[in-house]
Amino acid sequence: MDATTSSGLRPPQAKKRRRTAPTAVNALGNDVLCMIFAFLDLIHLIRCSAVCKSWRTVINKLKLLQIQYHNQHPTSSGGGNDLPRFSERSINIQMEQLAMDRQRSSLQEGEIDISQWKAHAVGFNKCRMKMGLILSGGGDKVMRLWSAESCKRLDEYFLPDKAPLIDFDFDEGKVVGLLGTRICIWRRIGKREIISSLEGLFTRGMCLSYVDPLAVVGCEDGKVRVFDMYSRKISQIIKMHPGAVSCLSFTDEQLIVSGSSHGTISISDLSSDQRVITLDTTSSAGIKTLCVNPSSYKLFAGSSTGHASCWDLRTSRRLWETRASPNVLHSMHHLANDKSTLVVGGIDGVLRVIDQDSGNIQSRCIVSENSNMAKRVVKVVTAHGDKNIRVWKFDCENDKG
Structure with a gap:
């Protein structure tokens, strides 16, 4: 005889898992993004700037690419007062060079x-x-x-x-x-x-x-x-x-x-x-x-x-x-x-x-x-x-x- 039938007991129902919607790429606020981006190096900042327009806007507004490049190349980028002119002159070249370096490294190693x-x-x-x-x-x-x-x-x-x-x-x-x-x-x-x-x-x-x-x-x-x-x-x-x-x-x-x-x-x-x-x-x-x-x-x-x-x-x-x-x-x-x-x-x-x-x-x-x-x-x-x-x-x- 089935014990559960004789006593009228029912097995406990399995707990339902609550489904949560996936986090959208623009779910994080600008303040949170600023704190995260501040810890990234230049190449990861470049990648993040290519993810979406909102991320790129935050990175550009804070001039994070220019600051990181200036920190890595203090002699070639000029002084801090020259940052706007330096950004137009150097960032695109640097981004292209980083892409070429990674391409070469991928093919070789x-x-x-x-x-x-x-x-x-x-x-x-x-x-x-x-x-x-x-x-x-x-x-x-x-x-x-x-x-x-x-x-x-x-x-x-x-x-x-x-x-x-x-x-x-x-x-x-x-x-x-x-x-x-x-x-x-x-x-x-x-x-x-x-x-x-x-x-x-x-x-x-x-x-x-x-x-x-x-x-x-x-x-x-x-x-x-x-x-x-x-x-x-x-x-x-x-x-x-x-x-x-x-x-x-x-x-x-x-x-x-x-x-x-x-x-x-x-x-x-x-x-x-x-x-x-x-x-x-x-x-x-x-x-x-x-x-x-x-x-x-x-x-x-x-x-x-x-x-x-x-x-x-x-x-x-x-x-x-x-x-x-x-x-x-x-x-x-x-x-x-x-x-x-x-x-x-x-x-x-x-x-x-x-x-x-x-x-x-x-x-x-x-x-x-x-x-x-x-x-x-x-x-x-x-x-x-x-x-x-x-x-x-x-x-x-x-x-x-």
């Missing part, structure tokens, strides 16, 4: 978190990353757009026919693809349609570089053809190399920098339609990738023999050359405004971080075979010639300012 997923049904070896988005494409006649943060697929862009996808690029409004001897444009916003140039618009395209409204195509005949996407016509043809153009890059001054399969690098001015200069290269090894840093006026190149080189675009003088890999280098990138580190990917599957000033290799990360990569902030995206994409997230182990 930070922990690595790797996310990998199947992106295509067949192997592919091209990817681009911008604005936290990854665009991948290859042999299955489709380009896919992914979130670099969640790794989820956001959109698809199907190729219109059997023409091979040679190269591609994208921005907020469109995807631009080089398909054989023509260019196709996919709209990302509004009505979904494909805009295609005429077939046979140029001889076989080898590479593409896109800056709205122009798409620049490097061709097998050594010429660069500039395609105006609004008129859908070739606006300029520039002879750059005796051999095939293998890679392209732009500078802020609207110069086209191109590399060839014979190892030459040429720079042409879009406004003059003339070749400006040919850089002195040490070998005939094909140039596989180019990267321009407009902040430092440096040009970086990777070759089929694994050499990485650097030139000063103002003097056309080579600054350094290093054997970064025993095999071909496929891609190299740097963070915007970063003058210190360069990330290089090659066919040997090793991700290398190189010092932009000296060419010294600062760190190596082992990945799988044959990688192409794109870099943004402390994320490196790699395509490995198989079906997968990897996102490498570099994070500093210690959070020191």
Whole structure:
């Protein structure tokens, strides 16, 4: 017999837990925030100022950033009476430098978190990353757009026919693809349609570089053809190399920098339609990738023999050359405004971080075979010639300012 039934007793009811609403970011008053912020160092103040407008207002009103910077750099910031002028002159520079220092530290010494997923049904070896988005494409006649943060697929862009996808690029409004001897444009916003140039618009395209409204195509005949996407016509043809153009890059001054399969690098001015200069290269090894840093006026190149080189675009003088890999280098990138580190990917599957000033290799990360990569902030995206994409997230182990 059940004892509780016979005696009429009931088990005690479980105590109900009172649910409390989560604390909002603006729940703390200004006085409390002032006391908390007063204990923070400069780098944590910078992070707090980016959380929300109300926190930034408190920090700016009390000039906490300026005071902390002045305490850390008393000689460079001037006297206390010069604080307003000093703030405008130095804080932005300091914030950018702190971000670059953390970026460099993360790439060299930070922990690595790797996310990998199947992106295509067949192997592919091209990817681009911008604005936290990854665009991948290859042999299955489709380009896919992914979130670099969640790794989820956001959109698809199907190729219109059997023409091979040679190269591609994208921005907020469109995807631009080089398909054989023509260019196709996919709209990302509004009505979904494909805009295609005429077939046979140029001889076989080898590479593409896109800056709205122009798409620049490097061709097998050594010429660069500039395609105006609004008129859908070739606006300029520039002879750059005796051999095939293998890679392209732009500078802020609207110069086209191109590399060839014979190892030459040429720079042409879009406004003059003339070749400006040919850089002195040490070998005939094909140039596989180019990267321009407009902040430092440096040009970086990777070759089929694994050499990485650097030139000063103002003097056309080579600054350094290093054997970064025993095999071909496929891609190299740097963070915007970063003058210190360069990330290089090659066919040997090793991700290398190189010092932009000296060419010294600062760190190596082992990945799988044959990688192409794109870099943004402390994320490196790699395509490995198989079906997968990897996102490498570099994070500093210690959070020191």
